[in-house]
Amino acid sequence: MTYRTVKQLAPAAAPEELFTGQWQNRPSVLDDYKPYLDDRWREGCTNAWKLWEEIIPLGYKGSYQRVRAYLHDKRTSPQSVIARPPTPRAVAGWILRHLETLTETEQLQLKAIRTRCPELDALTRYVRSFATMLTGRQGERLPDWLDAVRQDDLPSLHKLAAGIDRDRDAVIAGLTLRWNSGVVEGHVNRIKMLKRQMFGRAGFQLLRKRVLLS
Missing domain, CATH: 1.10.10 (Arc Repressor Mutant, subunit A)
Known part of the structure; x- marks a missing residue:
């Protein structure tokens, strides 16, 4: 020993x-x-x-x-025996996922958490409301969503609302129009990946050729 x-x-x-x-x-x-x-x-x-x-x-x-x-x-037991609380990562995953994709146990756990914590309950409502706007292209609902966020006592969401306000028109367009920059972002990520793969191994000419041929 x-x-x-x-x-x-x-x-x-x-x-x-x-x-x-x-x-x-x-x-x-x-x-x-x-x-x-x-x-x-x-x-x-x-x-x-x-x-x-x-x-x-x-x-x-x-x-x-x-x-x-x-x-x-x-x-x-002289002390109350209770279940081990779920990790923050698990709770965040439950909030961000579609309700129908959660198991019955996960739904019960999330319901219990929301019942015990009004802040997480409000956060869950806002996250799912924003997800509905995003997937349903309902950008016209964004101003009402921002007003509701500001009236609630959730400082972290207040920062998010302030950031959205700085580009409100662009965010509303992104939540409404069918066009997006997904293809462009995909090409940018591909080029960054090639650059990381070749860092310190080849010069610009070879990198340029790989970008053009890939």
Whole structure:
């Protein structure tokens, strides 16, 4: 045993504390369904068998014993046992994706988050409203969207609104007209890729030839 390990374990007051942190973060097939179990527990449903039956239609493939063990920990632990919160990256992905592409578990988790956090609930509404404008070419709705954003207490969106305002006409045109600069941006990205590939390996003439022939 190294000195570093001894120093780390020395403060433990009981043998059980030596194992703290070793297994808590291991992924489990139940992880995605723990928020649902937590909500039902708070609603007063503590029957493990009933809750196991409820999460099976949601896609749970694990055993009843795993559900029972999780609820047993909630009953006996001196501290409240709750599900590990989703990462910010996961929540951002749920907000940005179409609702129909989310699994039932993801929809339940996102609903729970929006219920507990009014700011994220408002942000989700604005993101999806903007996505509708973008995909449906509804640029005429942009001024009303900007006004609603300014009236809400979301500083990060205020900065976005200020940036859009500086090029409002161009943004409205981009959200309305069928023409876009996608083809041009594609060529620019291709040229940048060729430049990175040949950096320090060839001169301008060879780079020019590759750009013209690719």
